[in-house]
Every structure is written in C-alpha cells, then in structure tokens.
Amino acid sequence: IGQVVSSFNKMVEDLLESKREVEKSNEELRAARDSAEKRRNYIEVLVESLNVGIISLGADGEIVNLNKKAREFLELSPKDPPQKAVTLPSWVTLRDAIADLKKRPQQKKEILLTFRDEAKVVLAELIPLTREGISYPGSILIIEDITDLSRTQRIAAWQEVAQRLAHEIKNPLTPIRLSAQRIRKKLRDNAEDLNEAIYEGTTTIEREVESMMSMVNEFSRFARLPEIHLKSGSIADLVLAAALPYQNAYSKVSFSFNIPDNIPNILFDQEQIERVIKNLFENSIEAMKMSGEIRVSIFEKDKYVVISIKDTGPGIPQEIRTKMFLPYFSTKRKGTGLGLAIVARILEEHGGKIEVDNEYSEGAGLLIYLPR
Known part of the structure; x- marks a missing residue:
C-alpha cells in the first residue's frame, strides 16, 4: 500500500509540474502574441504615417495593401478596397513603371501621374521582398511626390541654360554688328574698297551665323532626346x-x-x-x-x-x-x-x-x- 501511495503522490506531483509548465508556456505564448501584436500595430502606424506611398504587391503583381499616402496618390478613399486602384487611370502609368523597374531592380524611375486637376512628378522604386538572402513572393512599390523639388530643379536648370544661351548668342553678335557697321560706313563714304569690305563683312556674318546655328541645333538635340527603347x-x-x-x-x-x-x-x-x-x-x-x-x-x-x-x-x-x-x-x-x-x-x-x-x-x- 505504501508503494501505491508513493506512486500516486509522485504522479500527482508530475501532473502539477506539467500543469505549471503548460501555464508558463501559455503565459509566454500570450506575451509573445501580445508583443507581436504591438509590433504589428507599431509598424502599421509607422507605415501609415510615412510621407511616401507604399504599395504591397503580390507574386503576380496584384495589389495586396497600400498606406494612406498611396491612397492619396491614387485618389482612393479609406473605405475603397485596394484592388480598386487597378481601375484608375493613374494605375496604368504605375503599372508600366513597375514593369520597367522589374527589369532594373533597386533602380528609381521618375514618372508623371496625371489626375483630374493636376499632374504630379513621382519617384518610384520597386523593392523585392528578401531577408537574409531568402526571397519571398511579392514586392514593395514606394512612390514619393517630388513635384516641388522637380519644379525647383527645372527652374534652376533652365535659368542656367538661359544665361548660357544668352552668353553664347551674344558672342557672335558682336562681330556681326561690327561687320554691318563697317559695311554701312564704307557705303556712306563711297569707299574704293567697298567690295572688299562687303565680301569680308558678309563672310564674317555667315561664319558667325553658322556658329549660332550649330549651337541651336545642338541644344535642340539635347532638349529632344528620343525615348529609350531597351x-x-x-x-x-x-x-x-x-x-x-x-x-x-x-x-x-x-x-x-x-x-x-x-x-x-x-x-x-x-x-x-x-x-x-x-x-x-x-x-x-x-x-x-x-x-x-x-x-x-x-x-x-x-x-x-x-x-x-x-x-x-x-x-x-x-x-x-x-x-x-x-x-x-x-x-x-x-x-x-x-x-x-x-x-x-x-x-x-x-x-x-x-x-x-x-x-x-x-x-x-x-x-x-x-x-x-
């Protein structure tokens, strides 16, 4: 009987120990779940607070989710399902950008999105989902509104171009003006070397005009470079x-x-x-x-x-x-x-x-x- 009682007590102790371990495991699991939930909420708040649009894409390129800024870009209301974005005109431009960025991973592309009342210059970047060298299905599209920055840069660039053009055009204008003045003076004085002055003056004028034409043609080539075809x-x-x-x-x-x-x-x-x-x-x-x-x-x-x-x-x-x-x-x-x-x-x-x-x-x- 004593051996039976001892065995029973041992079994009870084992059961109590197992219960304590289960309860401890449950507490640790709850703590881990709460921690993961807090982390997930934090990441959601962080992503929603970012001043760039973030669009999560599935393995087949379908829209899985998007943050507040991305919804603003695409003119989606908070209640609209993410999939509605593919029906919008602006998505066509983004879709083409995604196809191009897939060919050139980790590159950025400047694109123009046109909306009902305005156009926005957007910098798009496609980031594959990887961690520690392991690839996962899908990708993240990041879109940033650089309209104001682009406008400022363009103004500064064109101011520089205008100054340079003015300088380059002014240089040949001086010998052209001097040649014209010399010819007019020779005509007024009925000079003996009038023909020589006309020949020399018109040669100078022609040379300087050709110089200006060359510069204008080169500028035209720069301003109208054809779209690349990869x-x-x-x-x-x-x-x-x-x-x-x-x-x-x-x-x-x-x-x-x-x-x-x-x-x-x-x-x-x-x-x-x-x-x-x-x-x-x-x-x-x-x-x-x-x-x-x-x-x-x-x-x-x-x-x-x-x-x-x-x-x-x-x-x-x-x-x-x-x-x-x-x-x-x-x-x-x-x-x-x-x-x-x-x-x-x-x-x-x-x-x-x-x-x-x-x-x-x-x-x-x-x-x-x-x-x-």
Whole structure:
C-alpha cells in the first residue's frame, strides 16, 4: 500500500509540474502574441504615417495593401478596397513603371501621374521582398511626390541654360554688328574698297551665323532626346563595332581591348549607347591630337556592367571634374558644352551613370555604368 501511495503522490506531483509548465508556456505564448501584436500595430502606424506611398504587391503583381499616402496618390478613399486602384487611370502609368523597374531592380524611375486637376512628378522604386538572402513572393512599390523639388530643379536648370544661351548668342553678335557697321560706313563714304569690305563683312556674318546655328541645333538635340527603347544585347559587341570606324580612320590611334567572354547581355538602347561610346572615342582622339592609345575594358561591378575608356591624352584637370557633365560647360573654344551632358542624360535614362576614373593618371579615364 505504501508503494501505491508513493506512486500516486509522485504522479500527482508530475501532473502539477506539467500543469505549471503548460501555464508558463501559455503565459509566454500570450506575451509573445501580445508583443507581436504591438509590433504589428507599431509598424502599421509607422507605415501609415510615412510621407511616401507604399504599395504591397503580390507574386503576380496584384495589389495586396497600400498606406494612406498611396491612397492619396491614387485618389482612393479609406473605405475603397485596394484592388480598386487597378481601375484608375493613374494605375496604368504605375503599372508600366513597375514593369520597367522589374527589369532594373533597386533602380528609381521618375514618372508623371496625371489626375483630374493636376499632374504630379513621382519617384518610384520597386523593392523585392528578401531577408537574409531568402526571397519571398511579392514586392514593395514606394512612390514619393517630388513635384516641388522637380519644379525647383527645372527652374534652376533652365535659368542656367538661359544665361548660357544668352552668353553664347551674344558672342557672335558682336562681330556681326561690327561687320554691318563697317559695311554701312564704307557705303556712306563711297569707299574704293567697298567690295572688299562687303565680301569680308558678309563672310564674317555667315561664319558667325553658322556658329549660332550649330549651337541651336545642338541644344535642340539635347532638349529632344528620343525615348529609350531597351532591348537585350551584347554591350561588348556594340563597343567593338563602335570602335572599328575610328581604328580604320586614324592610323596613329591604337585601340586595346580587355573584354572577358563571360560579360552578360544587358538591356540597353543600341542607338543611344552607341552614341555615348562614339562621343567618348571622339573626345579622346581630339584630346590626344589624333595620336595615342585608347584602352577599353569591360567588367562587372556590383549590379552594373562597367565600360572603362582610357586615353593617353593630357587628362582631365581636377577643378573641372565636377562640372564637365553639366549642360553648356566646355573647355573647347568652339565647344557647345552639350556632348557630355547628352552622354550623362542618356545613361541616367538607362538607370546608369558616368564617372571620372580618379585612379587613372596617364590621361583621361571615364567609367560608364549600365545596370545588368
């Protein structure tokens, strides 16, 4: 009997201990659930309070949820279901931006959203759902209203352009005016060398007008760059093809290439990028006075394919490196200052960029970054 009683008491103690462990586990579970609920509420409040639109997209691109700012962008009321956004005209623009951003992850795209009473300039970014290297279905679209910033930047840019245009037009006007005054004086005095004065004056006028026309045409090209059309292709093949005419035309300019076979195909507009490469080749050849070496290499770095173009010319002075890609900045006596600005703009449209290779000291070195 004593053994039975002892066994019973032991069983009771075990049951009580199990009960205490279950109760403790339940308390810990409740605490964890409360903590998770508080964290979820905090994140919801945080997301709702952000001054940028956040749209959660499912694996198939469907709208799962959106915050208050995104609803304002899309003109959705708080009671409207998220799926209603796809019926709105503004979603068509966003949908196209999403398709473009999927090709270029972690890039940002400036888009124009048109509403009933106004247009807004929006910066859109698509972020894949990943954590610790693991990818999850869906993505997050972040949209930020940069209308005021864009307007301010545009005003500042056009003020600079207007000042530069006024300066560039004023320069040839002076010799034109002087030539006209000289011809008028010769006519009034019935001078013997009148014909010579007319010939010299009209030659000067024609030359200066052609200079102005060249500047205006270049400005027109800059202001009306065509929209890029991205297609998958070999950037290595394009660079080699772009170099060939210069290799044939300039016997004292040598080209060397370091291009691995495993450079991946990327998305780019062939006509526009060819224009970029040829512009840089021409700059190098001119800087080297048509005699020297151009070294071209292509490699991968982070999320980019990088094209390095180096020459053996005089190099790029340190003081102009931060200004050389701005519109109308030029060190050439007859330069329009738009060549490198067009290059920079084309690369920006591709989600890329151009930089001076500060580590290269044997001449000028430029690095072209294109997303892969």
